[in-house]
Amino acid sequence: MIHGGDALAFAREKKIDVGEVLDFSANINPYGIHPTIVRALQEEITHLVHYPDVRYQRLREDIAKKVKVQPQEVFLANGAAAMLYHCIQAMGKPVYALLPVPSFLEYERAVQAVEGSKISYYEMDGDFQVKEDILAQIDHNIDVFILCNPNNPTGKRVDAKLLDKIVKRCEQKEVIFVLDECFLEFVLEGRRYSMTESLSKNLVILGSFTKYYAIPGLRLGYAICKNAHLAERIEAVTPEWSVNHLAVKAGEVALEEVGNYLNLEEIHKQKEYLFQELQNFGFDVIPSTANFLLFYSKDSLLDKKLQEKNILIRNCSNYRGLGAGWFRIAVRLPRENQKLIGAIEEIWQKQS
Template identity: 30%
Template sequence: MLEHNLPLKESIQRLSPAVHGGLIKKYAQKHGFDESEILDFSASLNPMGTPFDYFSTKYNIDHLLAKALKKIHQYPDNRYYEFRKAASDFLVDYLTTPENIVPGNGSSEIIRLVVESVVGPGDKVLIPEPTFSEYEVQCNIFGADIVNIKQEDVNELTDEQLKDIKILFLCNPNNPTGILRPHEELEVLAEKCMENNVLLFVDEAFSELSDPTQSIVDIALNNDHVFVLRSLTKSFAIPGIRMGFGVTTHKMAAFLNDARLSWNLGSIPDTIATELLSMPGGYNNEYLVESRELIAQEREYLFERFSNIRGFEPIPSDVNYICVNLDNFLMDSTELFKRLAVKGILIRDCASFKELGTSYARFAVRTREENEKLAESIGDVLTGWGKEQARAELRDTMEKVAEGASLGRTTCEYYPCHFEDQDCIFCFCPFYPCEDERTGGKMVDRSSGGKIWSCQGCHVIHYKDVAQDVLDILMNEGDNEENLKSAWKRVMEPYLC
């Protein structure tokens, strides 16, 4: 029987699935949590909760759902005039009209619409990295050639670099770094893109949670080479209801509205989005103003907590998430993700972002109580890691002794950390944390919150006779918990009495 290739483009067969929506269920089941118990720091949503939580009396989700369900027996009006009118009014400081608005079923659909409308096989698109991976995914689907540069090189782009480029993608504030480019910077870039016939696609999905005054909606209204994307799912903390919109010139919007999938908003997202966009004050409504104040306050608090964790190097952020460099941390982002998941906390492992890899992790800014739990859980992870290192060091030491090595040594990289002639058989103490202050150790404040046992004042395990006696017992009887307790009682206790 002849084998046939699938009748699909190779670019489609190379895609990887989007999985975020299933992470909570996966790790809740894996580690025995109820899904409601998982703290998801990987999703950068408004920490205020939904407007339905905030305005418990003004906005009622059940009422809106009932209103939407009355329309399910008919096709939506594909013009979505009420939605487009609400979206243009939402942008209160701009001369936006419904004719400038392109409605979308979330940001991903709008990205695909623009790419499909602009890019063909072999066309070049420019994507500064690191950034949101969806741009590259959608461009690959339509056979584009991806050109990557670094984020910091965007302002230095030359006409030669922009030659033959169809779209330049920018996320502002950038995901995952949280850096916000100022309006005047993008104004210069927009002019350069227009001169080189390049579409500047600016993703402002987090604008309402950052500084909306830096938006370039005003430029998009009058420049056919600028398209601005706005997403409502992050700002209103409702990712389960897909809704967003694009802003561009009347001419561009008309063509894109003809090209988008017909009836791309069902009655539920259409009804809910229209209602939320119609809040008095637009993006300066009471809910979003207080959201930005909360985010600024909690971001500062979380940044300070992160700065006090040894090996954590947080990047200053302008939005509701913080990216952390882990190059000098005890574990990479993938390992940290796994260990926090065991505690019911999900973070964003940045391994999938170009330019970052496993050296970075991203953390959403949440409420004070949740942020404290995150910091304390990172501290617990470090304590657990210390215990594991002690056991691994012990096993390695015992294997070397069994092979005839002499480990009464002064070759430790920290020698001498306490006194001359110390014995470094046990660099990581096998009894950690003993919590016995007779050793000279004590409980200290942990930089990430809470208390932790410090061995800094303990010399006991570094005395040659003590170290050798402990090692002899464990070599003869094994390194399990019971024998560790026995070694403590038989060797350490008499010394401390």
């Protein structure tokens, strides 16, 4: 499995309804799609006979207003992952990238998609924290530095002062800094940690509607970029109408009518519950600022055993810097979290 969130394929394979699957493998808002978005999409169906606005002007203005930038600095794509690919392709040559590990797998794949590109890895210590020694690795040999804040899969947030230093270092060394903030809205007071107010010609910020608004099936992501040359290249490599009509409508309604509807305090309360329960099983659980937890179990088949109970968790063995026994779970609703813990308890008792 390259990514989590494969509930549909799992359900088809087991010949069950996807509603019977409890999916902890995808870090999505557990409250689901807001009813206002659902109604808007239902009403929008008849408009599918028309092409979407090729400039997505209304949605770009909505995003710009939210993150306090100019509309011309906002660029849309068919998901944040697709936008990452566009950013790398927009550089117009093979790149030498610096990536902290472990990190989202698509960073590596996006760089490798440009033939001739190379990657240098910053391997984090056991606390999975990016530290000041990263600055020494950002030099003139590097074309692009890609960082997610908070990190996926660890949930660690980079210190704000260090982020400022990274931005300045990238400017000094003429390195493009791609900062993925897709999970920042799940962090308590997350917007205060956004780097949009520090936007410079070397900084590109990625955002997404997928996680917070629970619409991964629609694919809607964006980049914030004020580098005129890079912005022009991003537009050049992005296909026309790459974002579908329904995704655009969902984004507009999400920002104009829905706003913030996630109970972050409850999410973090449930995260603490899961943290403590997983520790009680003897797992090594990594403290997280986001809506998911990374943990290590000596039982490297834990995910397979949970699948027998129609529960999915993310096997993280394919993350560089991790390995067998590492798993990630999303924070879900209380009764679902309790069901997960109950299932692990049953597995644990059988092995005792």
